[in-house]
Amino acid sequence: MKNSTVRLSSIVIQNFKNIKSGQLNFLNYRRNYKASILGVYGQNGSGKTTLVDALQLLKYILCGKSVPWHMADYINVEAEYASLLYTFDISVPAGRYQVFYECNIRKEESMEDQNIELYNTSDSQSKSVIFNEVLSYSFEGNDKENAEGKPEEKNKKIRKSLFIDTRTDKVFIPVSKYECLMGKNKEREMNLFVAKKIAARTSRSFIFSWDFLNAVRGQYTEQQNNTEYIRHLTLLENLIYYGNYELFVIHTASMGMISMNTLPLAFKYQEQSSSTVGQIMLPLDNPAVISREQIEIVEKVIYDMDIVLNQIVPGLTISLKNLGTQVLESGKTGCKIQLMSKKNSREIPLKYESEGIKKIISILQLLIVVYNQASITVVIDELDTGIFEYLLGEILRVVSEKGKGQLIFTSHNLRPLETLDRGFIAFTTTNPFKRYIRLNKAKETGNMRDFYFRDIVLGEQEDEIYKPTNNAEIALAFREAGEIRVP
Numbered sequence: 001m002k003n004s005t006v007r008l009s010s011i012v013i014q015n016f017k018n019i020k021s022g023q024l025n026f027l028n029y030r031r032n033y034k035a036s037i038l039g040v041y042g043q044n045g046s047g048k049t050t051l052v053d054a055l056q057l058l059k060y061i062l063c064g065k066s067v068p069w070h071m072a073d074y075i076n077v078e079a080e081y082a083s084l085l086y087t088f089d090i091s092v093p094a095g096r097y098q099v100f101y102e103c104n105i106r107k108e109e110s111m112e113d114q115n116i117e118l119y120n121t122s123d124s125q126s127k128s129v130i131f132n133e134v135l136s137y138s139f140e141g142n143d144k145e146n147a148e149g150k151p152e153e154k155n156k157k158i159r160k161s162l163f164i165d166t167r168t169d170k171v172f173i174p175v176s177k178y179e180c181l182m183g184k185n186k187e188r189e190m191n192l193f194v195a196k197k198i199a200a201r202t203s204r205s206f207i208f209s210w211d212f213l214n215a216v217r218g219q220y221t222e223q224q225n226n227t228e229y230i231r232h233l234t235l236l237e238n239l240i241y242y243g244n245y246e247l248f249v250i251h252t253a254s255m256g257m258i259s260m261n262t263l264p265l266a267f268k269y270q271e272q273s274s275s276t277v278g279q280i281m282l283p284l285d286n287p288a289v290i291s292r293e294q295i296e297i298v299e300k301v302i303y304d305m306d307i308v309l310n311q312i313v314p315g316l317t318i319s320l321k322n323l324g325t326q327v328l329e330s331g332k333t334g335c336k337i338q339l340m341s342k343k344n345s346r347e348i349p350l351k352y353e354s355e356g357i358k359k360i361i362s363i364l365q366l367l368i369v370v371y372n373q374a375s376i377t378v379v380i381d382e383l384d385t386g387i388f389e390y391l392l393g394e395i396l397r398v399v400s401e402k403g404k405g406q407l408i409f410t411s412h413n414l415r416p417l418e419t420l421d422r423g424f425i426a427f428t429t430t431n432p433f434k435r436y437i438r439l440n441k442a443k444e445t446g447n448m449r450d451f452y453f454r455d456i457v458l459g460e461q462e463d464e465i466y467k468p469t470n471n472a473e474i475a476l477a478f479r480e481a482g483e484i485r486v487p
Contacts, residue, residue, distance in 0.1 A: 003093050005375040006242040007036060007406055010087040015079035017050040022435030028423035035403035040410045042428025043466050047435040048410035052381040055249050058086055061205040062243020067128040072107040081106035090238050095141010097235055104132045128203045135164040135207055164207055180229050181216050208240055245277045248366055249379045258358045261285040261351055267301045267365040284351035287338045289326050295335055305364045316343045356386035370405035377406040384413035393419040400424055417449035429463040437463055
């Protein structure tokens, strides 16, 4: 929201996929950087992608969307449910919040599928249920004027306190917070009971549902002079806006579309009076037919990307070739377009460029936003895939030193360990009860990449960061697997 900044500061994960327990702080307290960068490194299968999945879950929750049913299978097989705790720092003109949101997710058999199963037309499926949601916060800042126009208490400090707790038979507790947000209207209370049940049944968050937010907004006329109500509404509005317009999670599945000749173009385009957020899937093997509105957005995004693309891949630019108008299914007029690349005055379809170039183009606009806007969080799984390691290191160096937003990424390429401040790097361990650590004993001026390799060999950390392998055993396994077996 305008003049507000939301930043994800930490996460605690329990019983989610291969993580029994893991805690990770996203902020770099070593130096005062404007940007918040965190690269997560570690052995295959040690929890890097699980972190991305946990942040994807947060995106669904804050947007009020149904959590996909496949996430029901993310609960650790030895647990009944998974628990997640997200911490945010929110800066608004009136002050600063530290917000704590925690929830549980469990697997539950879908009632809809029970009916289908009676006719043996489908296998029974499970759904994800979000429950035991709790929202707490602390606040420091200045309150607005009261109803008489007199200034309220300045430099107000509120210690961490419970705001919304759904672990009750009531709509939520504490009662004082409920009455502040909702009043004492019995009909509204009954409607919220129903909304709470529907949220659970449809795999949605209740706190961040539109039913809940609209009920809070409905009190504005009566409560606009109540500073506590305004403080609570501001908190909710900022978190929901952040989830919908400022949090982007780019998973490997999205990047995998590139190998199937589809370019997933994620973007947030900012203009003076408005911003446009979204993702467009553009086919590369054939021309795409899109609406005139989409063409305007893509052209603006491409114009901004070309400024940077020409510097990181010298001489390369991209463009849209308009192949004429075509009527869409809706009856509106659209255009048939083809993505083109141009280098050394030679123009060819973008599909003939390398997958590394396509990967850079796919995420470049979001990196531009991270560089320029403070209230933006971009999460990218396997950022290094297809990108030349030296270029990757230099891009991350520039963004970390001069950028303003938040970038969280996983990677196997170790070049960024040489270009990023070590406060921007975290590692996974082989211990499922302590999945994330920051390396200690590293010298201030040392090469983090060399230190990481040495630690893999010598194991100087309290928690093991790499499960050792034996070359002789690997060779023997290859030989045994290749032997011709006679029946």
